[in-house]
Amino acid sequence: MTEQPADGLMPFHAMEILKCAKIIEATGRSVCHLEVGEPGAPPAPRVIEAVAKALPLAQGYTNAKGLTELREGLANYYATQHAAVVEPESILCTMGSSAGFIIAFHTAFRPGARIAITRPGYPAYVNTLLGLGFGIAEIPLDAANGWKLTGADIAAAHADTPFEGLLFASPANPTGAAVDRAELADIVATCQRLGVRLISDEIYHGLDYRGPSVSALELTREAIIINSFSKYYCMTGWRIGWMVLPDELIRRAEILQQNLFISAPTLSQIAATVALGERDYAEQQKAGYARNRQLLNNGLQTLGFDIGSPSDGAFYAYAGISRFSNDSMSFCEALLDEAGVAATPGIDFDRAGGNRYVRFSYAGTQETIEMAIERMGRFLQQAG
Structure with missing residues (x-):
């Protein structure tokens, strides 16, 4: 699972581990799935009811930007949650955040432009940029600073290797690190000073455990915002997300959507429209993640993993394994084969230093x- 072609494109190891786990489950063994960032709960019941009712009729394309009702609902979301004024015409509904990234890159940058990302970071950032022919500048983050990006980090990286864009997530995958309003303002101001276009990945918004999520829209209208219903609203397989675009990029993004994807799935848009009104249900799921967050963090510390305080947000623990191994892929393969616990090797998120880390989803x-935790305890005892 570790072959690397000449262009640097690599497998998404979380999905590779999931594939192997499914093969093991097909033999009758059970697997504890901590490898993928996928909520264990289904969407809210009213979401399912609305889709069942709409199913006989909702078979056609929608407007390329998305259903008017959904975009109006999203505009209201920004008004109520972030006190930000967003026009529905600035919103583009996408096939998950993944399609949003593709549209954002091709909308805002010329072919071959260099875009900065953090390391560790979501592996699809690297692989999507490479697959589309863009350049990459990596900004290394440090556990000692809570894995948080700062304006000083951006400026130093830009001075070393100039870049035209920055793709940044808060809360982040795999670390769960989240910046507060002042820290995000520092990032926004630094990008503006350097002439760098900010793409704010806000897919884990709502899943902050230390305060409200802060959107870049609260600070600037020059950033591209990408979000999704996958995480907070428990809708991973529905493949529905959205973008908020600066005025000068709206038309180009719409044209790209028309040609690349036509429109987001109609039934998923209907589901998403209803999901926006089901935040009480989403908050119930978040309360469960919060309990799991503390439970997993305590368990990993007891087992000897190198991990500090629980993550700020999302639903991940990024744990050091130096006490057990210096090869995260081999460690995860053995953990799955011998203990029936699926986790993601750190090399998915950091090709330079990820061999010393493993990501667990809670x-x-x-x-x-x-x-x-019980299975890992037996595994580590036997291995030791």
Whole structure:
């Protein structure tokens, strides 16, 4: 699973581990799934009801930008959650955040432009940029600083290797690090001073455990905002997300959407429109993640993993494994084969230093977390 072609494109190892886990489950063995960032709960019941009702009729394309009702609902979301004024015409509904990244890159940058990302960071950033022919500048982050990006980090990286864009997530995958309003303002101001276009990945918004999520829209209208219903609203497989675009980029993004994807799935847009009104349900799921967050963090510390305080947001624990191994891929393969616990090797998120880390997702059930900790304890005892 570790072959690397000449262009640097690599597998998404979380999905590779999931594939192997499914093969193991097909033999009758159970697996504790801590490898993928996928909520264990389904969408809110009213979402399912609305889709079932719409199913006989909702078979055609929508407007390329998306259903008017959904875009109006998203505009209201920004008004109520972030006190930000966003026109529905500035919003583009996408096939998950993944399509949003593709549209953002081709909308805002010329072919071959260099875009900065953090390391560690979401692996699809690297692979999507490479696959589309863009250049990359990596900004290394440090556990000692809570894995948080600063304006000084951006400026130093830009002075070393200039770049035209910055793709940044808060809360972040895999670390769960989240910046507060002042820290985000520092990032926004630095990008503006350097002439760098900010793409703010806000897919884990709502899943902050230390305060409200802060959108870049609260600070600037020059950033491209990307978000999704996958995480907070428990809708991963529905493949529905959205973008908020600066005025000068709206038309180009719409044209790209028309040609690359036509429109987001109609039923998923209907589901998303209803989901926006089901925040009480989403908050119930978040409360479960919060319990799992503490449970997993305590368990990993007891087992000897190198991990500090629980993550600020999202639903991940990024744990050091130096006490056990210096090869995160081999460690995760053995953990799956011998203990039936699926986790993601750190090399997915950091090709330079990720061999010393493993990411665990706590988005599943409490029972899964408890069983995984018990199994890992036996595995590490036998390995030691």
